[in-house]
Amino acid sequence: MFSLAGMPPLAGFYAKFLVVQGCNLHAIQISIVIASALSAANYLSLVKVTMLDLPKRLFLFRCPIAVSYLICFGLFIVVSLLSWLPLRLIYY
Numbered sequence: 001m002f003s004l005a006g007m008p009p010l011a012g013f014y015a016k017f018l019v020v021q022g023c024n025l026h027a028i029q030i031s032i033v034i035a036s037a038l039s040a041a042n043y044l045s046l047v048k049v050t051m052l053d054l055p056k057r058l059f060l061f062r063c064p065i066a067v068s069y070l071i072c073f074g075l076f077i078v079v080s081l082l083s084w085l086p087l088r089l090i091y092y
Contacts, residue, residue, distance in 0.1 A: 005040035016032065
């Protein structure tokens with residue numbers, strides 16, 4: 001997240017810095033800096049919510065563990081079949 005936000009010692013900062021350096025128009029440079037500042041605020045608020053805020057409720061609802069396993073297994077089967085379907089369409 002910090003690399004996406006463009007914090008200076010990370011790779012995202014250098015990528016954004018090189019884009020700003022390579023651009024000749026000042027309006028585009030200013031818009032890139034403003035967009036980077038807005039995205040950094042958004043990313044840092046996401047980090048704050050996920051890492052620092054306490055959850056209001058731990059679980060929304062309770063269900064038996066067997067139901068959870070069945071749901072996970074069913075989703076695994078659906079994703080497996082959906083990933084297999086394009087291959088059938090390509091090779092036939």
